[in-house]
Amino acid sequence: MNRPNGGGVLRFPQAVAYGPGGQTVIVGDEYSARISVFGAAGDFRFAFGSRAARREDGRLGVVGGVATDRAGNVFVLDSEHDRIQVFDAAGHHRASFGDNTVFSLLDADPEAAGGISAGGIAVAPGVVYVADPSRDRIVRIPFDAASNTFGVPTFSTVDLAAPQGVALDPANTALYVADDVHDRVVVLDPVTLALRAQVGSHGSGPGQFDAPYDVAVDATRRLYVADNLNGRVDVFSADSLAWLGFIGRDGRGLPPEMTIVRAVGGIADDPGGGIAIADTANNRVQTYGPAGNVLAAWGIQGRGPGYFTRPRGVAVAPGGGVTVADTFDHRVVRMGADGAYESQVGLVSGGTGYTYGGGADGQLSLPRGVAYDAAGTLWIADTGNDRVLAVDAAGAIVRTIGGLDEPQAVAAGPDGSVLVADTGHGDVIEVDGPALTRHSGFTRPIALAFDGTDVFVADAAGVRTLAGTSVAAPGGGAWDTVTGIAASSGVLAVAERRPGTANGARVVRRDAGGWNTIAAEGTGDGDVIEPAGLALSADAQTLYVADAGNNRVLRFDAPGVTPPRPSLLRVAVDAIALGRVTSDRPGIECPTDCSQHYGTGTTVTLTATPAAGFVFAGWTGACAGTAPCAVPMGVDQAVGASFVPAPPLTPVVPPPPPPRPPAVRVSGLRVSPKVLQTRSRVSLRLSRPATLTVTLQVARDGRRRGSRCVAPTRALRHRARCTRYVSLRGHRTLKASGAYAFTLTRRFAGLTLKPGKYRVAVTALDAAGNRVGPATAAFTVRRPRRA
Incomplete structure (x- = not known):
């Protein structure tokens, strides 16, 4: 794809x-x-x-x-x-x-x-x-x-x-x-x-x-x-x-x-x-x-639209699209049935323009599993954050299930429920409304599937149903490191890494006629390396494979099924450093990222921006003139952009730009008293109303590696000591404006704070969507004095 x-x-x-x-x-x-x-x-x-x-x-x-x-x-x-x-x-x-x-x-x-x-x-x-x-x-x-x-x-x-x-x-x-x-x-x-x-x-x-x-x-x-x-x-x-x-x-x-x-x-x-x-x-x-003169520049962003880095999970979306857990890019990507990029879930860095990993609101860390429930809600195994998230069609998080240990898979379950592989705890959790039912007795469950009758579980011991019936590998042998399963309409598909067999990775499919090998190990169009999550269409005629080792998702169709194809937009600029062309549907950042696939019916607006000392001379190909160009996609399109030196400037005093609403500012954050025994007062001042997210960070010993303070290891035992702060689980959300204060006690978000050094971290989100912070203030927790 x-x-x-x-x-x-x-x-x-x-x-x-x-x-x-x-x-x-x-x-x-x-x-x-x-x-x-x-x-x-x-x-x-x-x-x-x-x-x-x-x-x-x-x-x-x-x-x-x-x-x-x-x-x-x-x-x-x-x-x-x-x-x-x-x-x-x-x-x-x-x-x-x-x-x-x-x-x-x-x-x-x-x-x-x-x-x-x-x-x-x-x-x-x-x-x-x-x-x-x-x-x-x-x-x-x-x-x-x-x-x-x-x-x-x-x-x-x-x-x-x-x-x-x-x-x-x-x-x-x-x-x-x-x-x-x-x-x-x-x-x-x-x-x-x-x-x-x-x-x-x-x-x-x-x-x-x-x-x-x-x-x-x-x-x-x-x-x-x-x-x-x-x-x-x-x-x-x-x-x-x-x-x-x-x-x-x-x-x-x-x-x-x-x-x-x-x-x-x-x-x-x-x-x-x-x-x-x-x-x-x-x-x-x-x-x-x-002499320091630019000669050439090239490279397509492997974390940009249409590309993946070690994808581990895949699901068929309502309407026939495909959703991918793009694991190493810390995001979940929604794609059309034709494989064209549509949108993503994850926190985008203002510095790079790409998603990055972490545990903040809306942020993912190494997501490995995706699935849709009967209502069309997207469920994400946010593996690195030890939680599962439910996301609605608009991208809003509507539910969080925490307290897990490296959950690696989610799947639609019986009667509208959702299944979660709580991998580190060795459990399969059935989420049915507010109720959570744990099924124990597994060894690091890693993949789940439900075919309308049986729930299939893959763990370190192999593949079996939730009821305990084992599924033998092709030929009646044992499974060797199963990494993905999918089931639908009487068909069961299994991804197996087989590290004990040279070139042994494979994807196999079982139907009424028995087992067939769908993909073997390699780099060819239908090959896999380290295959991971699988997904089957409802009629079992199409199989999707998260081919993690080849950084891609593969689609396999039954005879007679013709997949839709996206259209290719190619953009060319006439020199490396004179100007750039970008697109409002992400994918084009030319002169390096100059081609992208888009779905039929999509309109892509291209904008040309000259470098300092140059002007945009005009479009060629599917565009004309100098204004931003809307390119309708349905067939392959090609566009050229030309930049020329700017004419000498005529001294003109431009009118001042309209004032831009400033982002919210957080100032004066302090904890008083700084020694928390029973309760302290946290105060701050906001320049405009905002929603506050308050978390706590606990001090931990660390060792210096360059400018970073990292967790101590044996290899770093002779490095300089330092103090690092680790975020605790849980947070408080507060509506605030102006001078604001709230009370901090030794109970925070369900946790009892032990004696030690801490920081309170405050992030503010204003009505314009500006997020600032975190601002931090240090404090110390001590046991209350006895009367």
Whole structure:
């Protein structure tokens, strides 16, 4: 139903390198599990690799770095599996090396869909270098290209803290390391790994960094540093380490704007030099000449409309559409029967324009299951928030069921009820109006289905009915890691990962004639990797599969069923940095996201916005003139946009813009007394009436990792101590205006506050839809004094 990996789709790219002579750009990202190869102008050439379900050679997880040698071989840092994989220039696997006894490359759970630190890689004749961030070191490994064998690794002893990127100068005489937590770049001897020099400090000024993430050196001997949190690339002399300037600025607009810069790659074997930059949060690549001039930009947002990142759940919507739990994008997506994007559920970030995970109102965290009840209400297994939500057709949350443990599935049940897989508690919950009935005795139930007669449950033991009747696997054997089931009209479909069988993932379907295999493991049009949730149409003629490992949803139809097809809208602009075209039905953000599928009958309004110093000259193709253009969809459409330099400005004093209603402001938040024994008074002032959401946060011990205070782990035991605050479950909602106060006691949202340090957090939502906050104020809970 959507284009999956490859084809220019990027999901947080943080690895980029040039092929020999700068003729190709090789890109790896966090969640596509593929390496994409582009021409120097951004034209997609091909992709290789696929999601590694069993640590297979030639297949990948989170990619932390890529590098090439003079023969065009591609060295991939498969960080999720703590190894290096080597491919030839055509993408054929040659060699693998490493495991967690050599590397520890990830600082986060790859199943948690957060930003992941994943190291870096560089290559010289006969040797490979790896930045190992979790063990604070550089690893040097001999490599024999003729026999495809690796030698015994050696390790640096320099004081490093989470080194991320590593690069060599063109002559292979100096090794440069992005020392992330120390906010510096160090220069090491490429043989002994001894320290030679260093540059940088924390900050945003010239020669300063905020979490430098990668380094590259081009043929002009310029050193480029991916200044991650400053949203730019810093340029130095590779010889003297003198600061030369910046490339880019933080932002989401046209190049040279970039946000979260996690990788750079330099052209080392062409005298002209130049670099490629992974504009990570914007899911695109930008290339620049040595003078800092923009050459090209490309990349399709893998978290944009029509794309998914590890989708785990799918449901047939009333009216024949499809709803998808887009798990790693922290949203639920509604699509038409033709596969065209319609809307989404989730909290959109004002900074990125995309949904992000969390537990705030309207926010999802790793949703894994979706279903519709008999009334047409959408139910969501909000797995990361340990709850299930019910959402009406307008997108409003009408019910929340909390107190669960990693619920992973929901399904319509008997007599209008809803079934919930309370996975961590080992229960299936039947929701019938206000009543909740628990069915126990399961081992991590993960999928549910109801065919009008029987409720089917998939858990770690296999597939059985709620009444206890087991369902045997095809051939009468045992199931191996069932991840999805669907049932309708006498048909039962099962998704099975089968990690114990090479290339064993499959989707099978049972009807009156027995079992048939619908999909096997692979990356082809009808293949699956790590299949998850399933959904059947009411007549069982159409089966939907959440193909998580391939980042897509598949549709299988019975003979004689012809699925509707959406229309394709393509937009072209005449230059990279002169202007952009956006659409009011999300999907077009050209010059990078320039094509999208829309349903028949949809009207898409395109708007052209010139860059500073340019004007929009007009449309071509399906549009004309210069005004915003409404494009009716029903057939494929093509539109062009042209921008030209603006004429000299005539001095004119424009009239002042109409005043914009200000957003509500929260000020003066305080708790008095600050020591809560029985009750305290929380007071604040609002600039305009608003609805307040009040939550409490409890202080916890933590350890420093860069600028963050994170949960302590054994690997972080020597880091500086810090205090982090964790939100408690539950909240209060209050209507307020002006000077306002409320009473805080040791009982809050059903919880009794234990002695300790806390913060009260207040978020305000005004009538104009502006949400601000949270504002916080600290207080301490102590036991009441005895009389």
